[in-house]
Amino acid sequence: MNAEWLTGRLCAGHGVASGTSNESPYPDGTIRMQTPVFMALGLDLTNCYFGTLNVDFSPLEVSLSNPDHLFEKVRWTELHPPETFSFWSVQIKAREAEVVGGWIYYPHPETKQRHWQPPTTLELIAPRLTGVNEGCTIHLHDERRRIKLVNTIRLRARLLEFLKFRVLASQQTFFEADSLVKRQQWLSSMFPEALQLSEQDLDQVWTQARSLYTES
Template sequence: MSRVDTSRLIGHIVSGHGVASGRSDGSPYPAGTIAMQTPVFRQAGLDLSDCWPGTINLSFAPLELRLKDPDHCFPHLRWTDLHPPETFSFWRVDLISENGQQACGWVYRPHPETKQRHWQSSSTLELLAPRLNGVKPNSRMEIVDHRSRIALVDGVRLRSRLLECLKFRVLAAQQSFFVSTEGEQRRVWLRQAWPEALDLDDGDLEAVWSQARMLYADD
C-alpha cells in the first residue's frame, strides 16, 4: 500500500524550530509567529484565542502527508514586514495525547510555496491547540479528522515505482513522451496510466520526469 487514508492517525511529537512560540534565540520574531499571526487570522475569520501560542509538531516519518479540503484557507496574508504575504490553511481536528488528554485543535499549514524560511518536513504536521500537560518530544499523539481529509503516502515508494513506470515509455517514445506530458498534460496522462502517482505533488513529479529524461532518453 502506498497510501493510508483514514480519520485517525497516530504520530510522534518532535522538536520544532522554536520560531512559532518565540523560544528560538535566533528567531527574528521574539514574540513568536503564532502570537503575531493570531490577530490577523481573527480579522480573516478564524479565532485562535483558545490555543497556546506555539505549535505541536507531529511526525509521521517516513510516510508523507497529503491534505485536502481545509476548513479555512487565507491567501496572501500580510502579518509581518520581514517577508512577503503568506497563504495559510487550517483543518479542524481532535487531538488525543499519550496520557489521554483530549482537545479540539487545528492543523496549521503555512503553504510552502509562499514560505521563505523554517520549512517543515512533508512528514510533519504543525498543530495548534490549548495547552496540554505532558506533551513532549517522542511522546505519541493521535489526531482525529472525522472528514478523512488527511492521508499518509509512501512517497519514496511512489517515486521509485513511477520512475520504473516511465522507463519503458521513455525508451519507446524518447523525447516525444516528454513533449506529450508537459504542463497540465502530465496529470492527465497519469490519470489514465497510473492514478496512484497523483498523490505526488508537482515538485515530485518534475523531479521524477527529470530523472527519467536523464536516465532513459537519448541526447
Template sequence: MMNGWFEGVVRQGHGVASGVNSESPYTKGTIAIQSPLFKRLGLDLSAYWHGTINLCFKPLEIVLQNPDYKFENMFWTELHPPETFSFWNIKIRMSDGGQTNGLIYYPHPETKIRHWQSASILEILAPRLEKLGSGTPLQIQTADGCMQLIDGCRLRAKLLEFLKFRVLASPDYFFSDSSQQGKREWLSSTNPEFLILPDADLNYVWEQAKNLYTENK
C-alpha cells in the same frame, strides 16, 4: 464523516512559532503575530496556545487536501513575501484517552521562504497540553478525505522507474506537455496510483527523468 485516527510522535520544533527561539527574528512568535490577521479573515485562534505541536509520522509523508480554511498571499511580515496558509479542523487524542479540538496549521511550502519543514511533520494548534514532550505519542483525526499518509520515497522511486522506458521510447513527445495538468491527465490514464503525490514531487521526478533519460539536460 471522520477519518480514523492517525498516530504520530511529538518532536521538538524550531521554536519560531512560539517565539522561544532566541535567534528567531519573530520575538513574539509567528502565531502571536499572525493571529490578529487570521481573526480579521474569519479564523479565531484565541482558544489555542501561541505555538505549534510538531507531530512526526516518519518514515511516512503527509498529503493534505480540502482545507477548512485557506488564506492566500497573506502579508504578515516585512522579512519575506506574503504566504499562503491552510487549516484543517481536527480532534486530538492523548495517550491517557483525553481529547480536545485543534487545527492543522499549514504554511504552504511553496511560499514559506525562511523555514523548511519535513513532509513527515505536521504543525498542530491546540490548547496548552500538559506533559507533552518530545517522544510523546499523539493521535489526530481529520474529516474524511483530508489527510493521507504515504510512502513518498517508494512512490517517487517507483514513478521514476515507470517513466524510464516511456521517456526513452520518445523523449521529445513525452516532454511536449510538462504542465501540471498535463502530468496529471497522463497519469490518470496510465497509472493513477501516482496521483496522490503532490505537484512538487511530480515536478521533481519529471526533472529527474529528463536528466537521467534524455540528452537535453
C-alpha cells in the same frame, strides 16, 4: 486505534511560533501575533495555545489537500513579506482519554523566508494539552481524509518503473506537448497513486525517465 487515525511523534520545533527561542525576532511568538489577523479573516484560534505542536511522521512524508481555510498573501508583520497560510480542522489525541479539536497550521514554504518544516512534519495548533513532551505519541484524525502519509522514495521508484515501458514504446513522443495539466490527467487514469507526489517530485521523475529511457 483504527486506521483512520495517523500516528506520529512530538518533536522539538524552532521556538519561533511560541516565542521561546532567544534568536527569534518575534519575542511574543508568531502565533500570538497572527491570531488577530486570522480572526479578521474568519478563523478563530483564541481557544488555542499560542504555539505549535510539531509532529513527525518520518520516514513518511505528509500530503495535504483541500484546506478548510486558505489565506493568501497575509501581511502580519513588517519584518517579513506577506505569507500564505492553509488550515485543516482535525482531531488530536495525545492520550487515550483526551481528544481535542485543533488545526493543521501550514505556512506555505514558497512564501516563507526561514524556519521551514521538513515534509515529514506537521505543525498543529490546539488548546493546551497536559502531560505531553518531546517523543510522546500524537494521533491525528481528519474525517474527510485529506491527510495522507506517503512513502515518497518508494512511490517515486514505482512511478519511474511504471513509466519505463511507456516511454520505451513511444520514445520521444511520450514527452511531446507535456504539461502539468496533461500529466495529471494522464496519471489520474493510469497511475492515480502518483498524484500524492508533489509537482517537484513528479518533475524529477519525468526528467529521470527522459534521461534513462529515451535515445540521445
